[in-house]
Amino acid sequence: MLPVKELIEQAIDAMGYAYTPYSGFKVGAALLAKNGNVYRGCNIENAAYTPCNCAERTAFFKAVSEGVKEFEAICIVGGKNGVLTELTPPCGVCRQVMMEFCRPEEFRIILATDQEHYEIHTLQEMLPMGFGPDALA
Numbered sequence: 001m002l003p004v005k006e007l008i009e010q011a012i013d014a015m016g017y018a019y020t021p022y023s024g025f026k027v028g029a030a031l032l033a034k035n036g037n038v039y040r041g042c043n044i045e046n047a048a049y050t051p052c053n054c055a056e057r058t059a060f061f062k063a064v065s066e067g068v069k070e071f072e073a074i075c076i077v078g079g080k081n082g083v084l085t086e087l088t089p090p091c092g093v094c095r096q097v098m099m100e101f102c103r104p105e106e107f108r109i110i111l112a113t114d115q116e117h118y119e120i121h122t123l124q125e126m127l128p129m130g131f132g133p134d135a136l137a
Contacts, residue, residue, distance in 0.1 A: 004120070007032060007075035008112045012084070014040035014055065015077055021045060027078035027088055029055035031063060034070040043078075052134040056094040060101065071102050075110040075118075079122060087111040089126065098123050099132040 007030045010122060013124070014026025020043060027043040041058030053061075054095030056076060063071070089111055090098070106126035112118035 001025055002073055002103050002108065003032070003119075004075070004110055004118065005115045007038065007073065008077065008118060009038055010038055011055075011075040011077045011112070014042050014059075015082060018042040018055070018082070019044045020054065021094075022047070022049075024081050025057040025078060026080075027076065029059045029077075030072045030075045031056075031059035031071060032066045033063055034069065034072055037063075037100070039068070044087065046136075048131040054091060054094050056090050057097050062098050069101055071107060072107040073081075073110060073111060074098070077112050081114075084113040095123065095127040095130070099127060099130045104130055104132070 009030040010030035015026050015060045018026035022024050022045050029041045031039045039059045041055040043055045044053045047050050076088055079082055079085055103122055107123040109121045110118055
């Protein structure tokens with residue numbers, strides 16, 4: 001069973017580490033690997049903007065850098081000044097990174113504002129007709 005509430009809690013906690021001196025929009029992510037480990041990430045801004053990194057990619061890159069490449073779900077939370085008022089879906093670049101490592105019909109994306117208010121979507125729903133490794137086989 002998917003530990004939705006635990007992932008929401010982990011994502012909210014990770015959001016507290018976000019470095020957002022320019023936008024003030026803080027995002028946290030908690031990525032559940034198939035081995036049961038959770039990899040957390042926050043967004044990290046940069047004065048040059050282009051080198052910024054989203055919370056979702058931070059979590060994925062942390063996991064992959066430790067040899068983990070199989071994932072079940074990710075929870076994403078975010079809001080201006082860290083106030084969670086609306087759902088924060090992943091950007092297109094993050095969805096593409098998810099396509100690299102996840103089965104789109106199985107991988108679940110949890111968007112939450114708190115432990116009682118959340119939605120669960122598949123990557124396929126959020127990135128229909130996505131281009132992934134299978135397209136190059």
